[in-house]
Amino acid sequence: MHFRFDSASLQASLRLAPHVRLELSCVEETGSTNADLLERARHGRLPDGDAGALSVLIARQQRAGRGRAGRTWQADPGAALLMSLGTTRRLHAGLIGALPLAVGAVAASALQQLGANVMLKWPNDLLLVPAAPEHAERVGKLGGVLVETHALAGDQLGIVVGIGVNGSLPQTALTPGGLPPAALCEAAACTAPAAAVTAALVEALADLLVQPDLPGTIHTLVLQRYPALDYARGRPVQMIQGGAVVLDGIADGIDSDGALRVRSAHGMRRFVQGDCSLRFGGQT
Numbered sequence: 368m369h370f371r372f373d374s375a376s377l378q379a380s381l382r383l384a385p386h387v388r389l390e391l392s393c394v395e396e397t398g399s400t401n402a403d404l405l406e407r408a409r410h411g412r413l414p415d416g417d418a419g420a421l422s423v424l425i426a427r428q429q430r431a432g433r434g435r436a437g438r439t440w441q442a443d444p445g446a447a448l449l450m451s452l453g454t455t456r457r458l459h460a461g462l463i464g465a466l467p468l469a470v471g472a473v474a475a476s477a478l479q480q481l482g483a484n485v486m487l488k489w490p491n492d493l494l495l496v497p498a499a500p501e502h503a504e505r506v507g508k509l510g511g512v513l514v515e516t517h518a519l520a521g522d523q524l525g526i527v528v529g530i531g532v533n534g535s536l537p538q539t540a541l542t543p544g545g546l547p548p549a550a551l552c553e554a555a556a557c558t559a560p561a562a563a564v565t566a567a568l569v570e571a572l573a574d575l576l577v578q579p580d581l582p583g584t585i586h587t588l589v590l591q592r593y594p595a596l597d598y599a600r601g602r603p604v605q606m607i608q609g610g611a612v613v614l615d616g617i618a619d620g621i622d623s624d625g626a627l628r629v630r631s632a633h634g635m636r637r638f639v640q641g642d643c644s645l646r647f648g649g650q651t
């Protein structure tokens with residue numbers, strides 16, 4: 368699966384609600400699509416999401432792709448969808464932690480509709496899960512979501528939603544959380560071409576970001592859609608903060624603010640930051 372587009376043909380293939388207006392650019396190479404759109408946010412050049420407007424930037428290659436928690440995100444040229452969507456909205460700071468989960472839920476649902484069995488791991492991982500239940504533990508990291516924001520004048524926020532999805536397997540070995548990488552080309556039931564994958568994700572994420580009631584939509588996605596997509600729920604996990612294991616327990620789901628609940632012998636603990644590593648057969 369190879370990702371390479373020109374803006375005009377991608378734009379022509381999109382089915383968007385009539386009020387949605389996209390400024391779409393597809394580039395061969397950039398540093399980071401998230402960094403580019405955040406720069407636009409800093410200069411007041413992201414469009415108005417209340418009016419249904421968004422910027423979408425897709426790159427075939429990134430020189431300095433960004434992952435969560437200051438990590439880098441690497442992908443071979445054309446091997447992954449590398450995309451950011453940017454807009455300005457009014458969003459209470461208390462909901463920023465829940466937004467990546469809502470984005471993940473929307474992206475996972477869009478990919479499921481294309482036949483890939485995609486689930487989620489807190490806070491931002493897209494997982495590819497084998498369809499056969501007896502192989503459900505042969506899960507891999509398909510991609511990730513990186514939401515970055517920039518406070519603007521008034522109570523407006525520049526919101527940049529980045530997503531990376533592997534079409535082909537990357538060269539890298541393990542990913543954060545100890546999972547092997549996975550790619551859409553491995554999902555037997557997903558025969559959609561790269562253009563269809565891209566269009567489905569642009570349509571779904573644009574629709575989310577211009578929702579008139581964005582806070583209510585985030586809330587509903589996190590509380591109602593995320594649970595069915597939550598791969599970790601009920602499984603043994605190890606919580607890692609600052610490189611150290613801080614808790615062994617059982618993932619117990621997500622709160623409305625995006626916090627992960629983990630149950631252990633010491634009771635229930637909420638996490639708003641850190642990594643959640645799955646433990647299979649007692650191993651990390």
Ligand SMILES: O=C(O)CCCC[C@@H]1SC[C@@H]2NC(=O)N[C@@H]21
Nearest residue numbers: 399401433434435450511529531
């Ligand atoms: O798993 C993660 O830590 C999040 C990865 C997010 C990667 C995407 S690729 C497009 C966008 N631009 C970036 O620099 N990062 C995000």
